[in-house]
Amino acid sequence: MSENLLEIRDLHVTYRTDDDEIYALNGVDLAVKKGETLGLVGETGAGKTTMALSIMRLLPDRVGFIRQGEIMLEGVNLARATDADMRLLRGNDVSMIFQDPMTSLNPIHTVGRQIAEVLILHNPSASRDEIELKVDEMMETVGIPADRKAEYPHQFSGGMKQRIIIAIALSCNPKLLLADEPTTALDVTIQAQVLNMMGELKEKFGASMILITHDLGVVAQICDSVAIMYAGEIIEAGTAEDIFEGKSHHPYTIGLFGAIPDMTKKTRRLNPIDGLMPDPSTLPPGCRFFERCPSKDGDCGAHRPGMAPVSGTHRIKCRMFAPQPGGMRE
Amino acid sequence: MSALVEARRLKKYFETPRGLLHAVDDVDLSIGAGETLGVVGESGCGKSTLGRLILRLLEPTGGEILFDGRDILKCKRSEMKAIWKQMQIIFQDPFSSLNPRMTVSEIIAEPMKVARFLPTQNDILERVFELMGIVGLAERFVNTYPHELDGGRRQRIGVARALALNPRFIVCDEPVSALDVSIQAQILNLMMDLQEEMGLTYMFITHDLSVVKHISNNIAVMYLGQCVELSWTDELFENPCHPYTQGLLDAIPSPNLSSRKQLNIMKGEVTSPINPKPGCRFAPRCPKASPGCQEPGIGLKEIRQGHFVSCYLYM
Numbered sequence: 001m002s003e004n005l006l007e008i009r010d011l012h013v014t015y016r017t018d019d020d021e022i023y024a025l026n027g028v029d030l031a032v033k034k035g036e037t038l039g040l041v042g043e044t045g046a047g048k049t050t051m052a053l054s055i056m057r058l059l060p061d062r063v064g065f066i067r068q069g070e071i072m073l074e075g076v077n078l079a080r081a082t083d084a085d086m087r088l089l090r091g092n093d094v095s096m097i098f099q100d101p102m103t104s105l106n107p108i109h110t111v112g113r114q115i116a117e118v119l120i121l122h123n124p125s126a127s128r129d130e131i132e133l134k135v136d137e138m139m140e141t142v143g144i145p146a147d148r149k150a151e152y153p154h155q156f157s158g159g160m161k162q163r164i165i166i167a168i169a170l171s172c173n174p175k176l177l178l179a180d181e182p183t184t185a186l187d188v189t190i191q192a193q194v195l196n197m198m199g200e201l202k203e204k205f206g207a208s209m210i211l212i213t214h215d216l217g218v219v220a221q222i223c224d225s226v227a228i229m230y231a232g233e234i235i236e237a238g239t240a241e242d243i244f245e246g247k248s249h250h251p252y253t254i255g256l257f258g259a260i261p262d263m264t265k266k267t268r269r270l271n272p273i274d275g276l277m278p279d280p281s282t283l284p285p286g287c288r289f290f291e292r293c294p295s296k297d298g299d300c301g302a303h304r305p306g307m308a309p310v311s312g313t314h315r316i317k318c319r320m321f322a323p324q325p326g327g328m329r330e
Numbered sequence: 331m332s333a334l335v336e337a338r339r340l341k342k343y344f345e346t347p348r349g350l351l352h353a354v355d356d357v358d359l360s361i362g363a364g365e366t367l368g369v370v371g372e373s374g375c376g377k378s379t380l381g382r383l384i385l386r387l388l389e390p391t392g393g394e395i396l397f398d399g400r401d402i403l404k405c406k407r408s409e410m411k412a413i414w415k416q417m418q419i420i421f422q423d424p425f426s427s428l429n430p431r432m433t434v435s436e437i438i439a440e441p442m443k444v445a446r447f448l449p450t451q452n453d454i455l456e457r458v459f460e461l462m463g464i465v466g467l468a469e470r471f472v473n474t475y476p477h478e479l480d481g482g483r484r485q486r487i488g489v490a491r492a493l494a495l496n497p498r499f500i501v502c503d504e505p506v507s508a509l510d511v512s513i514q515a516q517i518l519n520l521m522m523d524l525q526e527e528m529g530l531t532y533m534f535i536t537h538d539l540s541v542v543k544h545i546s547n548n549i550a551v552m553y554l555g556q557c558v559e560l561s562w563t564d565e566l567f568e569n570p571c572h573p574y575t576q577g578l579l580d581a582i583p584s585p586n587l588s589s590r591k592q593l594n595i596m597k598g599e600v601t602s603p604i605n606p607k608p609g610c611r612f613a614p615r616c617p618k619a620s621p622g623c624q625e626p627g628i629g630l631k632e633i634r635q636g637h638f639v640s641c642y643l644y645m
Contacts, residue, residue: 043510044481157599158373187372187537189596192581196595214510217583221590244587259515261544263567263584269522270544272515276480 005208006032006055006176011069011079013047013054013232016062020281024050024064026232029307032176037202037209039223039240041216041256045277046229048212052178054079055210056096057086073176091118095174099181101161105153111164112149115139115171122172138167142197159190166198170205177202177209183218195222216260220244225313228253231278231288234307238314248310250318251293287319295320333360333396334531335384335499340393342379349605353379355555356393358630361548363498366525366532368546368563370539370578374600376555377535381501384533385417386410397499415445418492422504424484428476434487435472438462441494461490465520482513489520499531507538518545539582543567548636551575554603554611560630561637571639574612610642618643 013025025047032038042048053059055071057078071078073093081089098104106114115135119126126134136146142163144156153161162182169177182198183191199222202209211223219226220240227237228250236243236250243253255273275292278284284291286301293300300319307315308322342354354376361367369377382388384395386402395402402413418441421427428437438458441447448454459469465486476484485505492500502521506514522545524530536542542549542563549566551559551574559572570576577596583589598615608626613619623642630638631645 043512159599188539188581189372189577190599192583192595193597195583215583216585220585220587221583240587244585255512257585259511260585261515261518261540263540263543263582267544269519270515272519273512274516276482276513 003034004031005034005036005074006030006210007070007072008051008055009070009072011051011054011071012067013050013059013064014067015060015064022280023283024232024280025054026283028069028229028232028234030227030234030237032208032210033225035206035208036224037199037211037222039219039226040210040212040229041214041219041226042229043214043256043277045231045280047232048229049180050232051229052096052180052210052212055176055178056090056094057081057083058096088122091174092122092172093174094176094178095169095172096178096180097162097165097169097182100185101158101165102185104165105161107153110150110152111156112139115149115164115168118168118171134171138171139164141170141201142167157190159186159194162186162194163197166194166201170201170207173205174207177207178212179209180212181214182211184213184215191218198222216256228256231283232280233288233317235289235317236315237307238311242311242314246311246314248314248316248321250289250316251295251320252289255292255294289318332363334363334398335533336360336394336396337384338394338396340380340383340395341391342376342383342388343391346604351604352555352606353603354383354390355606356629357550357552357555357557359550359557359560361499361531361533363531364525364529365547366534366545368542368549369533369535369552370537370542370549371552372537372600374554374603375552376603377552378503380552381419381503381533381535385414385419385501387419411445415447415495416497417499417501418495418497419501419503420485420488420492420505423508424476424481424488425508428484428487430476433473433475434462434467434479437476437487438490438494441491445495447495457494458490461493464493464524465490480513481509482516485509485513485517486520489517489524493524493528496528497530499533501533501535503535504537505534506541507536514541521545539578551578554600554606556611556640557630557638558612558640559638565634565637569637571633571637571644572612572641573616573618573643577615577617610640 008028008030011025011028015022015024040048054066066079112135115138116131119131119134135149139146139149144160144163183194223240225239226243227234230252236253258271273292278288286303287305290296290301305317305319305322307317309315310321337357337359340354340357344351344353371377383390435458438461439454442454467486506517534545546563548562550557553574559575570579596615601614609624610628613623628640628642630640632638633644
């Protein structure tokens with residue numbers, strides 16, 4: 001087994017607003033192996049993006065705080081790293097692809113200059129020619145002719161802009177790539193092209209990747225392991241086989257799958273999960289999914305379930321799978 | 331079943347500094363009463379323009395639109411007002427399609443006030459509560475503002491507003507694409523229930539093929555302003571004939587591992603709809619393109635009953 005590149009232990013993140021404290025992450029444990037692609041799945045407000053921003057240490061200043069926990073990247077605790085250390089790490093060791101290719105490029109600089117910016121920052125000794133050569137190489141790597149590097153973002157289509165962002169993210173050979181919904185804003189045919197390219201590049205550069213998405217289809221295509229988030233917690237985690245083919249699942253995972261229209265069979269009605277995610281400023285005391293859960297019993301509202309293993313790699317946070325006091329297990 | 335809505339050789343061109351943009355080009359379609367036509371395509375293929383043309387919110391450059399057998403392009407504005415009561419639209423983005431300065435009840439009541447649908451303020455308020463019940467919005471939200479509600483509830487307001495005048499036909503322009511899957515499923519179920527109860531006819535515009543399969547009777551696949559394939563739903567998914575439809579189906583990531591494969595990826599990107607060359611517009615990306623594809627006059631051809639394809643391979 002390959003060792004872990006990233007290990008997150010008991011991470012708590014909150015956002016402070018004028019009158020409330022928003023509990024965005026509540027005790028997250030997560031590990032990413034070398035060369036692995038982890039799919040982080042969840043709905044709006046589950047804490048997926050907060051997770052990525054915590055790893056990058058890009059939580060909004062004076063609003064978002066890491067309250068507790070460790071983010072270990074090859075023995076360095078990012079949660080405690082200084083700003084100066086982080087500036088060296090960002091782009092070099094960890095880099096991020098943001099969701100919206102339309103807004104994450106600077107409209108008044110050429111794309112070539114935007115790729116060069118990262119390279120110059122991390123290779124201060126490199127000559128101008130070396131940088132230009134590397135820019136050309138990165139553009140060709142993501143499938144854009146290098147002679148377009150003097151053009152501005154608005155001259156490119158959405159799919160090409162996302163390729164340029166990927167080129168920027170990969171230009172310093174990061175060990176860990178965080179991709180926050182990288183294809184959500186793209187059309188399906190372009191999404192397929194970009195996903196395919198990301199998979200190939202990840203192999204080529206030997207990087208690990210955390211792919212944040214709400215689309216279980218995308219996860220099934222390219223991820224090795226999967227973690228499902230709900231209300232700031234990971235409620236189910238395992239290999240792709242565990243999640244997509246395993247027999248036992250968290251009731252929320254079952255609900256997520258039930259809500260996707262199945263292309264292979266004809267169903268008259270979808271089976272959505274009733275209700276909404278709890279308000280992150282006042283989380284319920286017991287299981288966070290309690291109110292919406294179809295298989296709850298009386299005690300679920302009072303006791304916080306822990307993460308329990310169902311098989312070797314497959315873990316679920318639900319009382320149905322927790323070892324019972326009398327040694328009974330369902 | 332007879333068609334409630336029909337379009338014949340419908341065209342919309344926009345003048346741009348660089349030439350004529352063919353947003354919708356010679357589209358024919360018909361939607362039976364109580365049925366759903368799904369319109370699928372990628373961004374920029376003209377599907378939203380088509381929806382607005384059918385409602386005559388945009389004036390077509392050419393063609394005919396028949397609503398209940400009547401050519402609405404020949405109707406005067408006063409006649410249109412009566413027809414518009416029977417056709418409504420639900421927009422994509424429940425965040426920008428609701429006026430942030432109006433309360434839920436004002437938003438739902440607005441079409442009734444504009445159309446002078448009910449005589450008194452009390453009747454209108456009663457109808458607002460009735461509609462909120464129909465779309466599953468609790469009465470306590472009646473005086474809240476849209477920003478206080480989540481996306482799913484906001485889209486329910488959009489549905490209630492569209493239903494206010496008892497329409498027969500609703501254009502749904504990507505009504506669920508801004509929502510999370512579990513909320514998306516709630517809204518889709520609601521729309522299908524409403525269709526059954528009220529006999530509504532939908533034109534359902536989306537880029538999501540799994541959604542369109544779930545809700546539609548017939549599907550039109552659009553590419554650069556043209557309808558390239560039109561068929562009933564099961565046939566389209568079992569036997570897609572146009573290379574674009576095949577590529578589109580291949581590109582959907584499906585949520586199971588057995589479908590994990592080197593996807594058959596379509597190369598290239600959508601070309602410009604400005605001053606398109608004659609012949610098939612998909613040809614530059616088509617894996618099966620041949621010199622014949624440059625010929626003008628490739629149009630929809632019925633290859634099996636109810637299944638139309640516009641491709642040189644089937645001419």
